[in-house]
Amino acid sequence: MPPFFSNKKLIVLLSSLIILVALISFSLRQSNKSTVPEQFVQDTVGWFQYLMEMPAQYAAGFFQSVHDMSNVYQENQKLKENLADYARVEQENREIAHRYHALKKQMNMDNNPDLYEFQKRTAMVIARSYDQWNQIVTVDKGKKDGIATGMPVITAEGLVGKIGKVGQFTSEVSLISNNRSINQISAIIQNTRTYGMIEGYNAQKGVLLFQKIPIKANVKKGQMVTTSGLSGLYPASLPVGKITSVSTDQYGLTKSAEVKPSVDLNDLTYVMIIDRKAKTPDTGGGTGH
Protein backbone atom coordinates (compact mmCIF):
# COMPACT_ATOMS: atom_id res chain seq x y z
CA MET A 1 0.00 0.00 0.00
CA PRO A 2 1.71 3.20 -1.12
CA PRO A 3 1.70 5.99 1.45
CA PHE A 4 -0.40 9.08 0.60
CA PHE A 5 2.34 11.53 1.47
CA SER A 6 6.02 10.74 1.39
CA ASN A 7 8.47 13.20 2.91
CA LYS A 8 9.16 14.93 -0.38
CA LYS A 9 5.47 15.34 -1.11
CA LEU A 10 4.87 16.74 2.34
CA ILE A 11 7.45 19.42 1.63
CA VAL A 12 5.76 20.22 -1.69
CA LEU A 13 2.39 20.45 0.05
CA LEU A 14 3.70 22.73 2.76
CA SER A 15 5.49 25.06 0.37
CA SER A 16 2.39 25.31 -1.83
CA LEU A 17 0.40 26.19 1.29
CA ILE A 18 2.86 28.98 2.00
CA ILE A 19 2.55 30.21 -1.60
CA LEU A 20 -1.25 30.08 -1.26
CA VAL A 21 -1.23 32.22 1.87
CA ALA A 22 1.16 34.69 0.25
CA LEU A 23 -1.01 34.97 -2.87
CA ILE A 24 -4.19 35.40 -0.82
CA SER A 25 -2.73 38.17 1.29
CA PHE A 26 -1.32 39.80 -1.84
CA SER A 27 -4.68 39.88 -3.60
CA LEU A 28 -6.63 40.91 -0.51
CA ARG A 29 -4.36 43.87 0.03
CA GLN A 30 -4.32 45.33 -3.46
CA SER A 31 -8.02 44.42 -3.96
CA ASN A 32 -9.01 46.58 -6.92
CA LYS A 33 -5.79 47.41 -8.68
CA SER A 34 -4.94 44.82 -11.27
CA THR A 35 -1.40 44.19 -12.46
CA VAL A 36 -0.47 44.14 -16.15
CA PRO A 37 -0.40 40.33 -16.50
CA GLU A 38 -3.79 40.11 -14.77
CA GLN A 39 -5.23 42.64 -17.20
CA PHE A 40 -3.73 40.74 -20.12
CA VAL A 41 -5.28 37.43 -19.03
CA GLN A 42 -8.61 39.09 -18.29
CA ASP A 43 -8.76 40.80 -21.70
CA THR A 44 -7.66 37.74 -23.68
CA VAL A 45 -10.10 35.42 -21.95
CA GLY A 46 -12.75 38.12 -22.24
CA TRP A 47 -12.51 38.03 -26.01
CA PHE A 48 -13.22 34.29 -26.11
CA GLN A 49 -15.95 34.68 -23.52
CA TYR A 50 -17.60 37.27 -25.73
CA LEU A 51 -17.66 34.79 -28.63
CA MET A 52 -19.23 32.15 -26.44
CA GLU A 53 -21.70 34.38 -24.62
CA MET A 54 -23.33 35.90 -27.73
CA PRO A 55 -25.04 32.71 -28.97
CA ALA A 56 -25.79 31.66 -25.38
CA GLN A 57 -27.66 34.91 -24.77
CA TYR A 58 -29.58 34.54 -28.01
CA ALA A 59 -30.63 31.04 -27.03
CA ALA A 60 -31.58 32.09 -23.50
CA GLY A 61 -33.45 35.09 -24.94
CA PHE A 62 -35.35 32.81 -27.33
CA PHE A 63 -36.58 30.56 -24.55
CA GLN A 64 -37.49 33.62 -22.52
CA SER A 65 -39.57 35.01 -25.39
CA VAL A 66 -41.38 31.72 -25.88
CA HIS A 67 -42.20 31.78 -22.19
CA ASP A 68 -43.31 35.41 -22.38
CA MET A 69 -45.72 34.70 -25.23
CA SER A 70 -48.17 33.09 -22.81
CA ASN A 71 -49.03 36.37 -21.09
CA VAL A 72 -48.80 38.77 -23.98
CA TYR A 73 -52.49 39.67 -23.86
CA GLN A 74 -52.63 40.80 -20.23
CA GLU A 75 -49.39 42.68 -20.67
CA ASN A 76 -50.77 44.51 -23.68
CA GLN A 77 -53.86 45.59 -21.75
CA LYS A 78 -51.72 46.94 -18.94
CA LEU A 79 -49.39 48.77 -21.30
CA LYS A 80 -52.34 50.43 -23.07
CA GLU A 81 -53.54 51.75 -19.73
CA ASN A 82 -50.11 53.09 -18.93
CA LEU A 83 -49.76 54.66 -22.34
CA ALA A 84 -52.94 56.68 -21.91
CA ASP A 85 -51.33 58.28 -18.88
CA TYR A 86 -47.96 58.76 -20.52
CA ALA A 87 -48.68 61.89 -22.59
CA ARG A 88 -49.95 63.73 -19.53
CA VAL A 89 -46.95 62.69 -17.41
CA GLU A 90 -44.50 63.69 -20.09
CA GLN A 91 -46.05 67.14 -20.47
CA GLU A 92 -45.90 67.59 -16.71
CA ASN A 93 -42.31 66.42 -16.60
CA ARG A 94 -41.26 68.83 -19.32
CA GLU A 95 -42.87 71.73 -17.52
CA ILE A 96 -41.24 70.88 -14.21
CA ALA A 97 -37.84 70.48 -15.84
CA HIS A 98 -38.22 73.85 -17.50
CA ARG A 99 -39.21 75.52 -14.26
CA TYR A 100 -36.35 73.80 -12.41
CA HIS A 101 -33.75 75.07 -14.85
CA ALA A 102 -35.18 78.56 -14.79
CA LEU A 103 -35.06 78.64 -11.01
CA LYS A 104 -31.53 77.28 -11.01
CA LYS A 105 -30.49 80.07 -13.33
CA GLN A 106 -32.02 82.65 -11.02
CA MET A 107 -30.02 81.23 -8.14
CA ASN A 108 -26.80 81.41 -10.18
CA MET A 109 -26.35 77.65 -9.79
CA ASP A 110 -26.38 77.00 -13.48
CA ASN A 111 -22.99 75.33 -13.68
CA ASN A 112 -23.21 73.29 -10.52
CA PRO A 113 -23.87 69.66 -11.40
CA ASP A 114 -26.72 67.95 -9.57
CA LEU A 115 -26.27 65.05 -7.23
CA TYR A 116 -28.26 62.85 -9.56
CA GLU A 117 -26.71 63.92 -12.85
CA PHE A 118 -24.58 61.34 -14.61
CA GLN A 119 -23.45 59.99 -17.93
CA LYS A 120 -24.35 56.43 -18.91
CA ARG A 121 -22.36 53.87 -20.87
CA THR A 122 -24.03 50.63 -21.88
CA ALA A 123 -22.06 47.41 -21.55
CA MET A 124 -22.81 43.79 -22.24
CA VAL A 125 -22.27 41.11 -19.62
CA ILE A 126 -19.90 38.56 -21.14
CA ALA A 127 -19.25 36.21 -18.23
CA ARG A 128 -20.05 35.62 -14.63
CA SER A 129 -18.27 33.77 -11.84
CA TYR A 130 -20.06 30.47 -11.75
CA ASP A 131 -19.37 29.39 -8.16
CA GLN A 132 -22.02 31.76 -6.72
CA TRP A 133 -19.69 32.63 -3.86
CA ASN A 134 -17.94 35.28 -5.84
CA GLN A 135 -20.65 37.59 -7.10
CA ILE A 136 -18.70 39.05 -10.00
CA VAL A 137 -19.71 39.62 -13.60
CA THR A 138 -17.41 40.64 -16.46
CA VAL A 139 -18.54 43.32 -18.92
CA ASP A 140 -17.16 44.21 -22.34
CA LYS A 141 -16.05 47.80 -21.61
CA GLY A 142 -12.69 48.74 -20.15
CA LYS A 143 -10.15 51.49 -19.68
CA LYS A 144 -10.25 52.26 -23.40
CA ASP A 145 -13.94 53.19 -23.07
CA GLY A 146 -13.31 55.46 -20.11
CA ILE A 147 -14.28 53.03 -17.37
CA ALA A 148 -12.54 53.45 -14.02
CA THR A 149 -12.55 51.52 -10.76
CA GLY A 150 -15.39 52.43 -8.41
CA MET A 151 -17.94 53.58 -10.98
CA PRO A 152 -21.51 52.55 -10.08
CA VAL A 153 -23.30 50.07 -12.32
CA ILE A 154 -27.07 50.03 -12.82
CA THR A 155 -29.77 48.56 -15.01
CA ALA A 156 -33.09 50.17 -15.85
CA GLU A 157 -34.52 48.66 -12.65
CA GLY A 158 -31.89 49.89 -10.24
CA LEU A 159 -28.48 49.55 -8.65
CA VAL A 160 -26.41 46.49 -9.58
CA GLY A 161 -22.96 47.09 -8.13
CA LYS A 162 -19.74 48.88 -8.87
CA ILE A 163 -16.71 48.42 -11.07
CA GLY A 164 -13.87 46.42 -9.54
CA LYS A 165 -10.80 45.49 -11.55
CA VAL A 166 -10.46 47.28 -14.87
CA GLY A 167 -8.68 45.82 -17.89
CA GLN A 168 -8.06 47.55 -21.20
CA PHE A 169 -11.15 46.14 -22.93
CA THR A 170 -13.07 44.38 -20.17
CA SER A 171 -13.82 45.08 -16.54
CA GLU A 172 -15.24 43.28 -13.56
CA VAL A 173 -18.39 44.40 -11.78
CA SER A 174 -18.70 43.34 -8.18
CA LEU A 175 -22.41 43.07 -7.48
CA ILE A 176 -24.22 44.40 -4.42
CA SER A 177 -24.71 40.77 -3.45
CA ASN A 178 -20.93 40.36 -3.13
CA ASN A 179 -20.02 40.43 0.53
CA ARG A 180 -16.63 41.94 -0.15
CA SER A 181 -17.83 44.77 -2.35
CA ILE A 182 -20.20 46.38 0.08
CA ASN A 183 -18.47 49.20 1.80
CA GLN A 184 -21.61 50.89 2.88
CA ILE A 185 -23.99 52.47 0.43
CA SER A 186 -25.62 55.58 1.83
CA ALA A 187 -29.33 55.15 1.15
CA ILE A 188 -32.61 56.96 1.77
CA ILE A 189 -36.22 55.85 1.90
CA GLN A 190 -38.02 57.38 -1.05
CA ASN A 191 -40.23 60.42 -0.39
CA THR A 192 -38.99 60.72 3.20
CA ARG A 193 -35.99 62.20 4.92
CA THR A 194 -34.98 58.91 6.50
CA TYR A 195 -31.35 58.02 5.85
CA GLY A 196 -29.56 54.76 6.53
CA MET A 197 -26.76 52.52 5.36
CA ILE A 198 -26.82 49.39 3.21
CA GLU A 199 -24.27 47.26 5.02
CA GLY A 200 -24.36 43.67 3.84
CA TYR A 201 -26.13 40.94 1.96
CA ASN A 202 -27.93 37.85 3.21
CA ALA A 203 -27.46 35.25 0.47
CA GLN A 204 -29.89 32.74 1.96
CA LYS A 205 -32.80 35.18 1.90
CA GLY A 206 -31.53 37.23 -1.05
CA VAL A 207 -31.91 40.53 0.78
CA LEU A 208 -29.69 43.52 1.51
CA LEU A 209 -29.31 44.68 5.10
CA PHE A 210 -30.40 48.30 5.52
CA GLN A 211 -29.13 49.54 8.85
CA LYS A 212 -28.59 52.58 11.06
CA ILE A 213 -32.09 53.92 10.44
CA PRO A 214 -33.08 56.40 13.20
CA ILE A 215 -35.20 54.65 15.84
CA LYS A 216 -38.02 57.20 15.56
CA ALA A 217 -38.33 56.88 11.80
CA ASN A 218 -41.57 55.52 10.46
CA VAL A 219 -40.35 52.61 8.35
CA LYS A 220 -42.89 50.36 6.68
CA LYS A 221 -42.86 47.23 4.59
CA GLY A 222 -43.08 47.97 0.88
CA GLN A 223 -41.31 51.35 0.94
CA MET A 224 -38.77 51.99 -1.79
CA VAL A 225 -35.10 52.53 -0.89
CA THR A 226 -32.81 54.58 -3.16
CA THR A 227 -29.26 55.86 -2.98
CA SER A 228 -28.94 59.18 -1.22
CA GLY A 229 -26.14 60.69 -3.27
CA LEU A 230 -24.32 61.72 -0.11
CA SER A 231 -21.49 59.21 -0.35
CA GLY A 232 -18.59 59.75 -2.68
CA LEU A 233 -19.57 56.92 -5.01
CA TYR A 234 -23.21 56.78 -5.99
CA PRO A 235 -25.37 59.53 -7.52
CA ALA A 236 -28.70 60.23 -5.88
CA SER A 237 -32.01 58.40 -6.40
CA LEU A 238 -30.84 55.16 -7.99
CA PRO A 239 -33.43 52.60 -6.91
CA VAL A 240 -31.95 49.92 -4.65
CA GLY A 241 -34.96 47.85 -3.60
CA LYS A 242 -38.11 47.43 -1.56
CA ILE A 243 -38.27 46.93 2.21
CA THR A 244 -39.51 43.46 3.09
CA SER A 245 -39.20 43.47 6.87
CA VAL A 246 -38.29 45.88 9.68
CA SER A 247 -36.71 45.16 13.04
CA THR A 248 -34.75 46.90 15.79
CA ASP A 249 -31.00 46.30 15.78
CA GLN A 250 -29.30 44.23 18.46
CA TYR A 251 -28.57 47.18 20.76
CA GLY A 252 -32.01 48.74 20.40
CA LEU A 253 -30.55 52.08 19.35
CA THR A 254 -31.47 52.08 15.66
CA LYS A 255 -33.79 50.26 13.32
CA SER A 256 -32.71 47.89 10.61
CA ALA A 257 -34.60 46.58 7.62
CA GLU A 258 -34.25 43.95 4.95
CA VAL A 259 -34.35 45.22 1.39
CA LYS A 260 -35.13 43.05 -1.61
CA PRO A 261 -33.04 44.33 -4.56
CA SER A 262 -35.20 45.67 -7.38
CA VAL A 263 -32.85 44.17 -9.98
CA ASP A 264 -32.90 40.43 -10.61
CA LEU A 265 -29.19 39.89 -9.96
CA ASN A 266 -29.31 36.39 -11.42
CA ASP A 267 -30.40 37.57 -14.82
CA LEU A 268 -28.09 40.30 -16.10
CA THR A 269 -27.45 40.76 -19.81
CA TYR A 270 -26.93 44.48 -20.34
CA VAL A 271 -25.89 46.99 -17.70
CA MET A 272 -25.17 50.71 -17.63
CA ILE A 273 -21.99 52.12 -16.15
CA ILE A 274 -22.35 55.52 -14.56
CA ASP A 275 -19.89 58.37 -14.57
CA ARG A 276 -21.27 60.85 -12.09
CA LYS A 277 -20.76 64.55 -12.67
CA ALA A 278 -20.86 65.91 -9.16
CA LYS A 279 -17.78 65.20 -7.12
CA THR A 280 -18.34 65.09 -3.39
CA PRO A 281 -15.41 65.34 -1.02
CA ASP A 282 -14.10 61.89 -0.30
CA THR A 283 -15.24 60.76 3.11
CA GLY A 284 -12.12 58.66 3.63
CA GLY A 285 -11.94 54.88 3.35
CA GLY A 286 -13.59 53.11 0.45
CA THR A 287 -12.19 53.31 -3.03
CA GLY A 288 -12.57 57.05 -3.64
CA HIS A 289 -11.42 58.66 -6.85
Add this chain to the structure above:
Amino acid sequence: MRQLKLFLFLFLLFLFQGTVMVHFSLNNMWGKVQMVPDFLLVACLMVSFFADMKTGLQYAILFGFLIDLVYTSVIGVYAFSLGLAVYLVYSLSKFFNMNAATVLMLSLIGVFLLQTEVYVIYSVIGLIRQPLSGFLQWRLPATLALNGAFTLIIYYPFRSFLRKMSEFEVQ
Protein backbone atom coordinates in the same frame (compact mmCIF):
# COMPACT_ATOMS: atom_id res chain seq x y z
CA MET B 1 -1.62 17.63 -31.97
CA ARG B 2 -3.70 15.66 -29.47
CA GLN B 3 -2.13 17.67 -26.64
CA LEU B 4 -3.34 20.81 -28.36
CA LYS B 5 -6.81 19.33 -28.76
CA LEU B 6 -6.84 18.44 -25.06
CA PHE B 7 -5.85 21.98 -24.13
CA LEU B 8 -8.56 23.43 -26.37
CA PHE B 9 -11.17 21.11 -24.90
CA LEU B 10 -10.25 22.14 -21.35
CA PHE B 11 -10.23 25.82 -22.32
CA LEU B 12 -13.68 25.42 -23.85
CA LEU B 13 -14.92 23.85 -20.62
CA PHE B 14 -13.41 26.77 -18.71
CA LEU B 15 -15.30 29.27 -20.89
CA PHE B 16 -18.44 27.14 -20.85
CA GLN B 17 -18.62 27.19 -17.04
CA GLY B 18 -18.63 30.97 -16.87
CA THR B 19 -20.88 31.77 -19.84
CA VAL B 20 -23.38 29.13 -21.00
CA MET B 21 -23.72 27.23 -17.72
CA VAL B 22 -24.48 30.41 -15.81
CA HIS B 23 -27.74 30.90 -17.73
CA PHE B 24 -28.72 27.44 -16.63
CA SER B 25 -27.44 27.19 -13.07
CA LEU B 26 -28.38 30.72 -11.92
CA ASN B 27 -31.95 30.34 -13.10
CA ASN B 28 -34.51 31.55 -10.55
CA MET B 29 -36.48 28.33 -10.82
CA TRP B 30 -33.88 26.61 -8.62
CA GLY B 31 -34.68 28.88 -5.69
CA LYS B 32 -32.13 28.50 -2.90
CA VAL B 33 -30.44 25.52 -4.54
CA GLN B 34 -26.91 26.29 -5.71
CA MET B 35 -25.82 24.13 -8.61
CA VAL B 36 -22.19 24.71 -9.43
CA PRO B 37 -20.44 23.27 -12.49
CA ASP B 38 -17.00 21.81 -11.72
CA PHE B 39 -16.55 20.33 -15.19
CA LEU B 40 -12.87 21.29 -15.38
CA LEU B 41 -12.13 19.23 -12.30
CA VAL B 42 -13.95 16.21 -13.71
CA ALA B 43 -12.02 16.50 -16.99
CA CYS B 44 -8.67 16.93 -15.19
CA LEU B 45 -9.42 13.88 -13.04
CA MET B 46 -10.09 11.80 -16.12
CA VAL B 47 -6.88 13.01 -17.72
CA SER B 48 -4.98 11.87 -14.64
CA PHE B 49 -6.75 8.48 -14.66
CA PHE B 50 -6.50 7.59 -18.33
CA ALA B 51 -3.56 9.53 -19.71
CA ASP B 52 -1.00 10.75 -17.28
CA MET B 53 -1.14 11.93 -13.69
CA LYS B 54 1.38 14.69 -14.27
CA THR B 55 -0.51 16.18 -17.22
CA GLY B 56 -3.74 16.15 -15.23
CA LEU B 57 -2.15 17.92 -12.29
CA GLN B 58 -0.47 20.52 -14.49
CA TYR B 59 -3.71 21.38 -16.25
CA ALA B 60 -5.57 21.49 -12.93
CA ILE B 61 -3.13 24.06 -11.53
CA LEU B 62 -2.97 26.08 -14.77
CA PHE B 63 -6.74 26.35 -15.15
CA GLY B 64 -7.09 26.87 -11.41
CA PHE B 65 -5.04 30.03 -11.79
CA LEU B 66 -7.16 31.10 -14.77
CA ILE B 67 -10.34 30.62 -12.72
CA ASP B 68 -8.82 32.65 -9.90
CA LEU B 69 -7.86 35.49 -12.21
CA VAL B 70 -11.03 35.66 -14.25
CA TYR B 71 -13.89 34.59 -12.01
CA THR B 72 -12.80 35.42 -8.46
CA SER B 73 -11.25 38.26 -6.52
CA VAL B 74 -8.66 36.22 -4.62
CA ILE B 75 -5.76 34.58 -6.44
CA GLY B 76 -4.52 31.09 -5.62
CA VAL B 77 -7.50 29.47 -3.93
CA TYR B 78 -8.79 27.49 -6.90
CA ALA B 79 -5.30 26.64 -8.16
CA PHE B 80 -4.40 25.11 -4.82
CA SER B 81 -7.74 23.39 -4.29
CA LEU B 82 -7.94 21.92 -7.79
CA GLY B 83 -4.36 20.65 -7.60
CA LEU B 84 -4.88 19.08 -4.19
CA ALA B 85 -8.20 17.50 -5.19
CA VAL B 86 -6.71 15.96 -8.34
CA TYR B 87 -3.70 14.63 -6.43
CA LEU B 88 -5.74 13.12 -3.58
CA VAL B 89 -8.31 11.50 -5.85
CA TYR B 90 -5.58 10.13 -8.11
CA SER B 91 -3.87 8.56 -5.08
CA LEU B 92 -7.20 7.03 -4.11
CA SER B 93 -7.82 5.74 -7.64
CA LYS B 94 -4.89 3.32 -7.40
CA PHE B 95 -7.05 1.07 -5.24
CA PHE B 96 -9.80 0.70 -7.84
CA ASN B 97 -10.36 -0.82 -11.25
CA MET B 98 -11.42 1.85 -13.68
CA ASN B 99 -14.95 1.54 -15.00
CA ALA B 100 -17.89 3.92 -15.35
CA ALA B 101 -19.11 3.33 -11.80
CA THR B 102 -15.75 3.86 -10.09
CA VAL B 103 -14.92 6.90 -12.22
CA LEU B 104 -18.31 8.37 -11.30
CA MET B 105 -17.66 7.72 -7.62
CA LEU B 106 -14.11 9.12 -7.73
CA SER B 107 -15.14 12.28 -9.56
CA LEU B 108 -17.94 12.84 -7.03
CA ILE B 109 -15.35 12.52 -4.27
CA GLY B 110 -13.21 15.02 -6.18
CA VAL B 111 -16.07 17.52 -6.49
CA PHE B 112 -16.85 17.11 -2.80
CA LEU B 113 -13.18 17.72 -1.92
CA LEU B 114 -12.91 20.80 -4.14
CA GLN B 115 -16.12 22.38 -2.85
CA THR B 116 -15.13 21.72 0.76
CA GLU B 117 -11.59 23.07 0.33
CA VAL B 118 -12.79 26.29 -1.31
CA TYR B 119 -15.58 26.65 1.25
CA VAL B 120 -13.12 26.33 4.13
CA ILE B 121 -10.57 28.74 2.65
CA TYR B 122 -13.19 31.35 1.67
CA SER B 123 -14.81 31.12 5.10
CA VAL B 124 -11.47 31.55 6.84
CA ILE B 125 -10.58 34.70 4.88
CA GLY B 126 -14.10 36.05 5.36
CA LEU B 127 -15.13 36.15 1.72
CA ILE B 128 -18.35 34.25 2.28
CA ARG B 129 -20.75 33.94 5.18
CA GLN B 130 -22.63 30.83 4.18
CA PRO B 131 -23.59 28.71 7.19
CA LEU B 132 -22.45 25.10 7.11
CA SER B 133 -26.04 23.84 7.05
CA GLY B 134 -26.71 25.90 3.93
CA PHE B 135 -23.59 24.52 2.28
CA LEU B 136 -24.53 20.91 3.06
CA GLN B 137 -28.21 21.26 2.34
CA TRP B 138 -28.51 23.61 -0.62
CA ARG B 139 -25.16 23.45 -2.36
CA LEU B 140 -23.55 20.02 -2.16
CA PRO B 141 -26.34 17.65 -3.31
CA ALA B 142 -27.27 19.63 -6.42
CA THR B 143 -23.61 20.25 -7.30
CA LEU B 144 -22.78 16.56 -6.98
CA ALA B 145 -25.77 15.60 -9.12
CA LEU B 146 -24.89 18.07 -11.89
CA ASN B 147 -21.24 17.01 -12.05
CA GLY B 148 -22.12 13.34 -11.81
CA ALA B 149 -24.36 13.72 -14.85
CA PHE B 150 -21.55 15.50 -16.69
CA THR B 151 -19.11 12.68 -15.82
CA LEU B 152 -21.44 10.06 -17.31
CA ILE B 153 -21.95 12.11 -20.47
CA ILE B 154 -18.26 12.59 -21.28
CA TYR B 155 -17.03 9.27 -19.87
CA TYR B 156 -16.92 7.11 -23.04
CA PRO B 157 -15.85 9.67 -25.70
CA PHE B 158 -13.28 11.37 -23.47
CA ARG B 159 -11.81 8.08 -22.25
CA SER B 160 -11.24 6.79 -25.77
CA PHE B 161 -9.70 10.12 -26.75
CA LEU B 162 -7.31 10.01 -23.78
CA ARG B 163 -6.38 6.35 -24.36
CA LYS B 164 -5.47 7.11 -27.95
CA MET B 165 -3.47 10.10 -26.83
CA SER B 166 -1.39 8.12 -24.36
CA GLU B 167 -0.87 5.24 -26.85
CA PHE B 168 0.26 7.71 -29.44
CA GLU B 169 2.85 9.11 -27.08
CA VAL B 170 4.23 5.69 -26.18
CA GLN B 171 4.91 4.73 -29.81
